[in-house]
Amino acid sequence: MKIISCPHELKEYLKNIKNSIGFIPTMGALHEGHISLIKKAKEQNETVVVSIFLNPTQFLKGEDLDKYPKKDEADKKICSISGVDVLFFPQPSDMYGADEVSLLAPKVRGYVLEGQSRPGHFNGVLTVVMKLLNIVNPTRAYFGKKDAQQLNLISLMVKQLFMDVEIVPVDTVREKDGLALSSRNAYLGKEERVEALKVSSSLRLSSAMVSRGVLDAKEIKSAMREILAPLEIFYVEILDRDFNQLERVEIGNSVILVEVKVGTTRLLDNIWL
Ligand code: PAF
Numbered sequence: 001m002k003i004i005s006c007p008h009e010l011k012e013y014l015k016n017i018k019n020s021i022g023f024i025p026t027m028g029a030l031h032e033g034h035i036s037l038i039k040k041a042k043e044q045n046e047t048v049v050v051s052i053f054l055n056p057t058q059f060l061k062g063e064d065l066d067k068y069p070k071k072d073e074a075d076k077k078i079c080s081i082s083g084v085d086v087l088f089f090p091q092p093s094d095m096y097g098a099d100e101v102s103l104l105a106p107k108v109r110g111y112v113l114e115g116q117s118r119p120g121h122f123n124g125v126l127t128v129v130m131k132l133l134n135i136v137n138p139t140r141a142y143f144g145k146k147d148a149q150q151l152n153l154i155s156l157m158v159k160q161l162f163m164d165v166e167i168v169p170v171d172t173v174r175e176k177d178g179l180a181l182s183s184r185n186a187y188l189g190k191e192e193r194v195e196a197l198k199v200s201s202s203l204r205l206s207s208a209m210v211s212r213g214v215l216d217a218k219e220i221k222s223a224m225r226e227i228l229a230p231l232e233i234f235y236v237e238i239l240d241r242d243f244n245q246l247e248r249v250e251i252g253n254s255v256i257l258v259e260v261k262v263g264t265t266r267l268l269d270n271i272w273l
Helices: 008-014 032-044 072-081 120-137 148-160 183-187 188-213 217-228
Strands: 002-004 023-027 047-052 086-088 139-144 166-170 232-240 253-264 265-272
Touching: 002 008, 008 086, 008 120, 023 032, 023 120, 032 047, 032 072, 032 139, 032 166, 047 072, 047 120, 072 188, 120 148, 139 148, 148 166, 148 253, 183 265, 188 217, 188 253, 188 265, 217 232, 217 253
Parallel strands: 002 086, 023 047, 023 139, 047 086, 139 166
Antiparallel strands: 232 253, 253 265
């Protein structure tokens, strides 16, 4: 596995690759969720590139940038064992200068749900993803469905800015007990880890209700809120795949999303029905 930290060197190196490139952008602290993105990219492309970059511009003041889990050596091993061809490992100074050009998330879709409690977060995400895509110039880029709003906004950016990359959504990976994998799960204490299961339980309940024929969004959301009640709830929403509000679940075109705080840790999860 080749490890490169300079964007220009990576661009030069990848210019010589004539077959398809699959790209997985990450912020490190890799887990099975990331490994499933790498596996998917390996199935669909000849060359696989992973980036590990803890992007400072997507963290708001007072958020967890400084304590975000860092596992550089373990991450390199995971990438190498998983068959990654090139690991891009830049420093903030490789990615950002003074007086930066940056992207603005759309005023509506970028400021609801996670964007409402983290205003400006998606400006940082879109800017760094745009930079990374320009550096790697991949055939396909892989994003987890767990970050559904991020996936939605990146797909929108690629469409609206006429970018030449296929965005591939990949299913959420869960622990046996249902907890969706996330690098931030490392923050959870023992009791918080148990409380966190309310998130996947509420989503399982929503899916069971839909299977029984209950499609009314209000009814489903209020049943979910009962399960989530002791936690700080940021939102429980039922949207279509373009992120428009739904009054009734449309099977094959719905996403049910939850974000809560457990202790000091934000957890988000969703289910696509
Ligand atoms: O999902 C993430 O890990 C990050 O938001 C991303 C897409 C790597 C951009 O920094």
